[in-house]
Amino acid sequence: MALAQLGSRRAAGVRVSARGHAVRGAASRRSAVVVRADKCLIVNTKGGGHAFIGLHLAKELLAKGHDVTIFNDGDQAKLSAKAPFKEYGSAKLSAKAPFKEYGSVRGLKVHWGSPVDYSTYPEGPFDVVYDNNGKDLDSCKPLIDAAKGMCKHYVFVASAGAYKANNIEPMHFEGDERKSSAGHVTVEKYLEAEGLPYTVFQPLYIYGPHTAKDCEQWFVDRIIRDRPVPIPTPGVQLVTLSHVEDVASMLAAVPGNPAAIRQHYNICSDRQISFTGIAKAVGKALGKEPRIVLYSPEEVGTGKSGKAEGFPFRTIHFCASSDKAKRELGWKPKHTFLEDVPALVRNYTAAGRQHKDVDFSVDDKILSAMRVYA
The missing domain is CATH 3.40.50.720 (NAD(P)-binding Rossmann-like Domain)
Structure with missing residues (x-):
């Protein structure tokens, strides 16, 4: 032992x-x-x-x-x-x-x-x-x-x-x-x-x-392929x-x-960003204008209780303060998501993910309910 x-x-x-x-x-x-x-x-x-x-x-x-x-x-x-x-x-x-x-x-x-x-x-x-x-x-x-x-x-x-x-x-x-x-x-x-x-x-x-769980990659998957980006309404939810x-x-x-x-x-970081803000930041790094489609997971049958099928985040605000760590541990972040986005997009393409098959079946269900087509 x-x-x-x-x-x-x-x-x-x-x-x-x-x-x-x-x-x-x-x-x-x-x-x-x-x-x-x-x-x-x-x-x-x-x-x-x-x-x-x-x-x-x-x-x-x-x-x-x-x-x-x-x-x-x-x-x-x-x-x-x-x-x-x-x-x-x-x-x-x-x-x-x-x-x-x-x-x-x-x-x-x-x-x-x-x-x-x-x-x-x-x-x-x-x-x-x-x-x-x-x-x-x-x-x-x-x-x-x-x-x-x-x-x-x-x-x-x-x-x-x-x-x-x-x-x-x-x-x-x-x-x-x-x-x-x-x-x-x-x-x-x-x-x-x-x-x-x-x-x-x-x-x-x-x-x-080396993350095993997608974050910005979910947005890149759609924007790089010129697909709509379905985001739970109202889209201004803040995340850290x-x-x-x-x-x-x-x-x-x-x-x-x-x-x-x-x-x-x-x-956590000392900054927050909205769902639509992530999409726009990724789009800017790719030189594309993202097609954002706002939808209600409950109304289209893909979510409940703050969760949405296929979406990488909670559908509600999820952010926190790191002030205590700054004050008591002498810590401060070196990164901001907006500054990192270009490198994150480069890492995505360097890994060849733009050529891989992605399951967009949940997206298609949402877009069909919203009468929007890829």
């Missing part, structure tokens, strides 16, 4: 010098950060919109001088040839390489297994554990129990989707009402009850290299789109910052 050997010193109320000595005294959250080398374990999911976070977080931590192991859920034989997991294998890049070079990182150790099976755990000890895998207590409890009383810092990557929707004040701030039924919330309550030195991060929509490098840099601000313990942070 290797994770049961996690480092036993707790970080709450104590900061540690670069030489490993405990330093006591009150300090602001930003000034409490001490540069040091920690042994970090990233427990990474095998799919979904968070799978590529592990790779970019590993790069960020290694660049800061930490020792990093990725413990990836899933079957190595089935996943290692797919993005982002295929980037683990090569050791051609230095940990100090710029992020624009999207290869693998020297010094990264990778272990495959199951976070719910102690017998597959990697050898510890580890100072910082990042859980980027679990969504409910059943999938998280074994790892939490193994880390209990051992690691200095337990970081849980949850989801801003646990917030209750608010059409009056749609931007979410830490402390806003959350869904008691959400699996992530149950995990957070367990972390608190068990007394772990935890921090919770709540991501929104993420884009960037965050580059995975910015996500990783916020997560990597935790080691050496014990004052972040027992805190929640929204993990």
